[in-house]
Amino acid sequence: MNDRYNKWLNDNGISESDKEILKNMTDKEKEESFSSDLEFGTAGIRGLMGLGSNKMNKYTVGKATVGLANYLNKHHDNPSVVIAYDTRNNSSDYALDAALILNYYGIKTYLFKEYTSTPELSFAVKYLNCTSGIVITSSHNPKEYNGYKVYNNKGGQIVPPEDDLIIKEVNSLDNFESLKYAPKNNELFYITPDEVHESFVKENERAIINKELLDKYAKDIKVTYSSLHGVGIKTAKELLDKYKFNYNIVKEQCIYDGNFTTAPEPNPEYEKNYELGIKYAKENDSDIIILTDPDADRVGAMYKVNNEYKQINGNLIGALFANYILENKNITNNSYMIKSIVSTPLVSKMCKEKGIKCYEVLTGCKNIANKRNELIDKDYLFGFEESLGYMFNINVNDKNGFSSMLSFLEILCYCKSKDITLNDYIENIFKKYGYYKEETLSFVYSGLDGKDVINNYMNSFRNDTIKFDKKHTKKDYLKEENELHTNALKYVFEDNSWIMLRPSGTEPKIKVYLGVKCDSEVSSINELNELKSQINEIFKVEN
CATH class of the missing domain: 3.40.120.10 (Alpha-D-Glucose-1,6-Bisphosphate, subunit A, domain 3)
Known part of the structure; x- marks a missing residue:
């Protein structure tokens, strides 16, 4: 020092x-x-x-x-x-x-x-x-x-x-x-030059599959939007205005503010960042609340169910987008999707049913972009990671909150055309493929010894000093000799539930990804809570 x-x-x-x-x-x-x-x-x-x-x-x-x-x-x-x-x-x-x-x-x-x-x-x-x-x-x-x-x-x-x-x-x-x-x-x-922004706004519209749906139903879709004090408000308003969505903005959070006054941790994954949005959504009777993070590459959402607002996690958003694309675009033998290794296997199952490949890459949309570049001669459909990062087949080679927003709203227009709710649409996916439910836990270890604590935990799992009683297979990604080589461990249990652990690449924390697949929503909730309790006990966290 x-x-x-x-x-x-x-x-x-x-x-x-x-x-x-x-x-x-x-x-x-x-x-x-x-x-x-x-x-x-x-x-x-x-x-x-x-x-x-x-x-x-x-x-x-x-x-x-x-x-x-x-x-x-x-x-x-x-x-x-x-x-x-x-x-x-x-x-x-x-x-x-x-x-x-x-x-x-x-x-x-x-x-x-x-x-x-x-x-x-x-x-x-x-x-x-x-x-x-x-x-x-x-x-x-x-x-x-x-x-x-x-x-x-x-x-x-x-x-x-x-x-x-x-x-x-x-x-x-x-x-x-x-x-x-x-x-x-x-x-x-x-x-x-200004033409860059103008062209970028138009490029986002290429993510829309059926513009006629937006032309006909956008005026009936009520939206509340927040940019969490970041850059998103300008482009989001331009797109919402163009298609005449019925929207309001969270005024306090659509002010440029580097101190993030109303959202000190400006992450659309955090439920607390929707509190102001819910207030505005109720005033507008909005169908959906959409948040983008400060640099507008991630998107999060809450949707209305029985006059209350329910948050939708990054895995389910990815599954929604994947399902809509697979059901509404022309699919060929050359078509494919990409997901990160920690993201829901539901999308892999969707792709398998359609007879196309779903590639897995390490976390980070840069790896999705790199795989897309490698497969330039094939028909790229969609890529995502569970932390609210979604990449569509447009000329933006990174996650994109604006094309994600438009795709979300197109799905709502589709639901309106079929006289169903977004909740109905989600339920239909689960009935077809099974009730998948995932959650990500983060355990922060800051300070000078934080890195050592994180390494000790990873070594304890790797060496089976910490282990699980349920029968399982364990995959150590440090043993991979290909592009999936990384410091991560995955446990798959005999009931198809799974746990994955890896140190964050940008923050002093261990991220633990949990997933289950069951025959009913109640069973999936109970089984996920059981996994969550086991992990919290290991990391000495009170429920």
Whole structure:
């Protein structure tokens, strides 16, 4: 820790004013800020904001950008980069810094002039024929965090071997003296043209299967929307207005606010973030409440059942989309879907019944995008991960809250045309395939010893120090010698229930995925609760 701290104090690239702040740090602050280096991982960097080697700041952002610049200049002729940023504190500053550093190193940049979603950045990379893209966001993390994600020329987050080459360049930088900035009025600095946004909005409409349904029934579908203080409100309103949906917005949450005042943990998975939305939904008698996270790549929802609002989890949303696509699009022998290894097997069963392949990839929509790129000659239909990330067959190579919103609303229009409710539609799926129910539990271990605690738990499961009484098979993904090699374990029990464990790649937690399949909803609820109790007992959590 002291070595890192002293290195920053003596680095000529650190400003004198920031060195004064460093000198006034307490021992505790030094430990929090310099206990490690903020590593450039498989898609970029993410962490708490503040001065220090393991935090997001203009120096760690600058170092990542110089490393990216060196990689691009070595491997591409005349590279160009498009840069977006969300509503988080400091996002616009980090984005401008990145652009001017890239310009200094001879790389053309396009910087969005206003807050922009992650899916629009993904689209813009290909639309502008750029070599790479950067988005400054920490997705659904609390206000103290920010992040820096890098995209390849296909509009997907970087994957091997490109990520390893960029990481090598970043790690080769020993100080911050290489952080050089071009003036803003330089010839390589461009503002992203307005036509990019206009084309992106139209591109989302390509996810619609039957526009006639929307033309006829959208006016009868009542919607409440919240952007959780993020970027989503602009594009969401444009799409809702175009098809004349009857909607209202959660006004307090549709204000740009990097402090996320009404949603301190702005994740659409969290039920508490719907409380304001329920109030507005009841005023509008809405059929559905739709939330997007701050960078608008994830979507969550509650739907009306007997005049109350029921949250629908990420697995069931994925199954809804998959079922609707399989029932309403032309399916060929070349058609396929993709899901992450932790997502519901219900979609695999749907695909099997239709006679098509459902590929499994590691968690992260970048892996769905990469698999899609590998299978470019086949008919991609849909891909998803259970954490509210959905990818349709449009020119956005990442999860996308807007195409997801439109697809949700198309299903509601379809239900209206058949004079059934969304709850009826869901029940019909369960009657056909069985009552699947899943839940994800997270166990957080922060602090300096958090990583060791997480590793100890994983080792205890792996070595059967912790084990389950029910007969089961166990799959250790560390033993996989293919693209599924990762630190994860999966238990499948004789009654078709399953448990999967893995450390989070972005937060100090173990994620435990639970799933059951039963003949009735009551049985599935009871069996899932039994699994949940076992896991909570292992992790010493009170029910």
